[in-house]
Amino acid sequence: MTPDPGTPGQTAPGQPAQAAPALDVAGLCVDVDTPAGRIRLLDDVSLTVRPGERLAVVGESGSGKSVMARSILRLGDTYRTTGSIKVAGTEVTRLSERQMSRLRGSTVAMVFQDPLGALNPLQTIGEQVAEPLRVRGTGRQEAERAAAAILEELGVARAAERMKAYPHEFSGGMRQRVVLAMALIAEPQLLIADEPTTALDVRVQEQVIDLLHEVSTERNLAVILITHDLGIVAGFADRVAVMYAGRKIQDDDAGRLFREPAHPYARGLIEAVPRIDHRIEHLVGIPGVPPHPGARPSGCAYHPRCPFRMDICEVEVPAERPLPSGGTVACHLFALEGNAS
Amino acid sequence: MWIVRLVSRRVALGVITLIALAAAVFFISTLVPGDPARVAAGENATADQIAAARENLGLDKPVIIQFFLYLGRLLHGDLGMSISTHSPVTEGLFDALPTTFELVLMSIILMLVVALPAATIAALRRGGAGDQALRTSAVFTAGIPTFWLALLVQFFIGGKLQILPLSGAVSRQYSVDRVTGFMLIDATISGGAEAGWDAFLHLLMPSAVLAVLFGAQLFRALRTEIIRVLAREHIAVARSKGVPPLTLVMHHVLPNSIGPAITILGVQFGMMVGSAVLVESIFALPGLGSYLTNAVGSADVNALLGAVLVTGLVVVTASLVVDLLQAVRDPRVRAAQNGGGR
Ligand SMILES: Nc1ncnc2c1ncn2[C@@H]1O[C@H](COP(=O)(O)OP(=O)(O)O)[C@@H](O)[C@H]1O
Ligand SMILES: [Mg+2]
Numbered sequence: 001m002t003p004d005p006g007t008p009g010q011t012a013p014g015q016p017a018q019a020a021p022a023l024d025v026a027g028l029c030v031d032v033d034t035p036a037g038r039i040r041l042l043d044d045v046s047l048t049v050r051p052g053e054r055l056a057v058v059g060e061s062g063s064g065k066s067v068m069a070r071s072i073l074r075l076g077d078t079y080r081t082t083g084s085i086k087v088a089g090t091e092v093t094r095l096s097e098r099q100m101s102r103l104r105g106s107t108v109a110m111v112f113q114d115p116l117g118a119l120n121p122l123q124t125i126g127e128q129v130a131e132p133l134r135v136r137g138t139g140r141q142e143a144e145r146a147a148a149a150i151l152e153e154l155g156v157a158r159a160a161e162r163m164k165a166y167p168h169e170f171s172g173g174m175r176q177r178v179v180l181a182m183a184l185i186a187e188p189q190l191l192i193a194d195e196p197t198t199a200l201d202v203r204v205q206e207q208v209i210d211l212l213h214e215v216s217t218e219r220n221l222a223v224i225l226i227t228h229d230l231g232i233v234a235g236f237a238d239r240v241a242v243m244y245a246g247r248k249i250q251d252d253d254a255g256r257l258f259r260e261p262a263h264p265y266a267r268g269l270i271e272a273v274p275r276i277d278h279r280i281e282h283l284v285g286i287p288g289v290p291p292h293p294g295a296r297p298s299g300c301a302y303h304p305r306c307p308f309r310m311d312i313c314e315v316e317v318p319a320e321r322p323l324p325s326g327g328t329v330a331c332h333l334f335a336l337e338g339n340a341s
Numbered sequence: 342m343w344i345v346r347l348v349s350r351r352v353a354l355g356v357i358t359l360i361a362l363a364a365a366v367f368f369i370s371t372l373v374p375g376d377p378a379r380v381a382a383g384e385n386a387t388a389d390q391i392a393a394a395r396e397n398l399g400l401d402k403p404v405i406i407q408f409f410l411y412l413g414r415l416l417h418g419d420l421g422m423s424i425s426t427h428s429p430v431t432e433g434l435f436d437a438l439p440t441t442f443e444l445v446l447m448s449i450i451l452m453l454v455v456a457l458p459a460a461t462i463a464a465l466r467r468g469g470a471g472d473q474a475l476r477t478s479a480v481f482t483a484g485i486p487t488f489w490l491a492l493l494v495q496f497f498i499g500g501k502l503q504i505l506p507l508s509g510a511v512s513r514q515y516s517v518d519r520v521t522g523f524m525l526i527d528a529t530i531s532g533g534a535e536a537g538w539d540a541f542l543h544l545l546m547p548s549a550v551l552a553v554l555f556g557a558q559l560f561r562a563l564r565t566e567i568i569r570v571l572a573r574e575h576i577a578v579a580r581s582k583g584v585p586p587l588t589l590v591m592h593h594v595l596p597n598s599i600g601p602a603i604t605i606l607g608v609q610f611g612m613m614v615g616s617a618v619l620v621e622s623i624f625a626l627p628g629l630g631s632y633l634t635n636a637v638g639s640a641d642v643n644a645l646l647g648a649v650l651v652t653g654l655v656v657v658t659a660s661l662v663v664d665l666l667q668a669v670r671d672p673r674v675r676a677a678q679n680g681g682g683r
Contacts, residue, residue, distance in 0.1 A: 070577075073580075073581050075577050075580055075581060097586065098585065101580070101583050101584065101585045101586070102583060103583070104580065104581050104582065104583040105581065105582040105583030106583060109581060109582070110578070110581040112574050112577065112578055112581075113574075114574055117573060117574035117575060118574050118575055118578045119575055119578070120575045120579065120592075120593055120597065121575075121597070121671070121672070121673060122596050122597060122670065122671060122672065123592075131579070131582055131584065132582040132583055132584075135582070135583055135584050135585060135588060136583065166672040166673070166676075168672070168673050168676065169676075179578070182578070182582055183581075183582070186582075186583065
């Protein structure tokens with residue numbers, strides 16, 4: 001399949017074909033009912049991703065990154081979702097399950113963390129890569145040709161032959177290429193990669209991130225890279241969103257975020273990144289642990305760990321405010337400094 | 342080739358199992374009170390006639406020699422003469438087995454037809470009203486004694502309501518010639534579709550009884566495994582690829598969930614043949630059950646040994662079939678048979 005950056009693979013009737021953001025999330029809240037009562041996993045998250053843009057979503061584990069990814073594809077069956085999620089202009093919260101499965105794969109696709117767990121152990125690689133086309137009615141031979149082509153493009157040598165192999169016969173890095181091929185074969189406009197490299201060793205991690213960057217550029221594919229590892233973000237992302245305790249607390253151009261992180265939590269995260277030029281002892285972490293969604297602190301959820309905490313932080317949830325740099329931040333410090341609009 | 346390794350390994354194991362089984366049953370049977378020679382010679386036999394029968398049957402030789410003689414004959418497919426029917430045991434078993442297989446296979450089909458969709462629905466809607474109802478009935482049915490359920494069903498459905506025939510393999514009006522020994526097939530050959538349907542109706546109640554008894558365990562195993570598989574990441578991945586719900590269940594969920602069910606069915610197969618003995622006698626089906634009952638009643642050692650050995654053979658074969666099915670289903674099992682790798 002040749003990349004075709006100009007026109008989207010398919011356009012829903014009545015939707016603008018051009019200029020619609022690849023993703024437009026507004027006021028997204030996700031709750032789940034647990035035996036201990038209803039808890040809020042995502043709280044008032046808004047996020048926009050332009051076509052072809054690479055956004056990294058970072059935050060400690062448990063901050064709600066995967067919940068956000070799953071709720072965009074509507075994979076969380078127990079989620080109670082409010083707010084708006086528009087994927088390439090289509091409001092997915094209002095789609096029927098059938099319409100939703102047609103959208104999955106062809107408009108928005110996903111890559112998961114564990115490349116072995118992501119593959120059906122009983123089906124051949126070829127069957128699985130061809131499947132997004134097969135379920136859309138493409139003939140077997142044509143789908144298999146397309147599968148071989150995209151595997152080859154993603155660096156699986158002798159693809160036509162190895163399509164007959166099963167997942168357990170592939171190495172971790174190769175499996176992640178297969179998973180990526182499955183996600184890309186139906187030519188989506190948005191790819192969500194949820195910690196795609198966490199389960200891989202360091203050398204392979206780099207290869208996969210480079211590959212993601214490459215397909216994103218070649219196909220004008222918008223990518224959301226979810227990670228708790230800031231080390232892989234710098235070379236990859238145009239923009240970074242920082243999540244904490246189910247909220248987005250900062251959203252900024254990648255370069256600026258690394259140079260001058262506004263939110264104290266973002267600052268802590270960046271200082272916690274191990275650098276080659278830093279000795280390990282100098283690594284500054286953030287003391288404390290992120291709160292459980294069922295027991296979030298009042299006001300700004302970060303306040304118990306924040307070195308700059310003020311009285312207001314304990315009572316009032318900070319609103320998102322624009323930064324002079326063009327990003328946004330949700331922190332009372334910036335209201336005081338007069339950045340409020 | 343994985344299939345050659347698997348089959349040869351399992352057949353060797355099976356032969357050892359069967360010899361051990363033959364030995365166990367044979368030596369136990371020599372301890373059973375009752376004189377086979379007296380039984381064989383008939384009720385009014387003289388002492389000479391009994392002695393002749395004893396020599397004839399090899400019963401005058403030491404027990405260990407009797408056993409090796411028996412094993413030697415086994416190799417030729419000779420299970421000896423039944424001392425009650427005066428016909429070869431092999432012949433008697435050959436007549437009886439198809440009826441039992443028909444009953445057990447029909448039960449398994451009924452079990453699968455009910456348990457697979459029921460377990461899928463229960464797992465997909467777990468915690469819901471349907472799931473609760475199905476689970477409760479599964480707990481309930483698993484506790485019922487075989488004969489009790491068989492009699493109850495026969496009394497109400499066959500007797501009171503007269504929905505299904507009370508007992509027997511086929512109605513008297515159809516004269517069925519034995520071709521395959523499987524009543525459904527033979528009745529259809531002899532009397533056409535109408536007779537075949539009649540035989541099917543006769544088979545329905547006894548096989549449903551067996552299915553109810555064994556289906557609950559299958560249902561629970563399937564439900565548990567489907568729930569486990571639904572939580573796996575590759576299911577979420579398949580959904581994220583745009584696989585619609587029905588395809589998801591058929592291509593991804595069920596193939597990954599039926600492993601434990603296949604193993605359970607393999608174990609149940611032998612147990613079902615055992616339970617079929619009881620069900621056959623209640624529903625007057627001429628299967629292995631009635632053959633075994635006769636053999637025990639008349640101290641017919643050869644017939645008893647033959648029937649038990651054949652049951653053992655069925656169990657061994659069932660476990661081979663299970664291993665084959667698992668290997669066909671799962672490429673990792675095939676790889677393990679090949680000693681890993683390709
Ligand atoms: N279905 C669910 N029910 C209850 N809690 C959940 C559910 N899914 C996720 N959570 C909780 O929500 C929080 C955020 O989870 P997640 O999005 O997976 O974090 P991460 O940022 O590491 O991807 C975690 O504390 C997790 O335990
Ligand atoms: Mg996660």
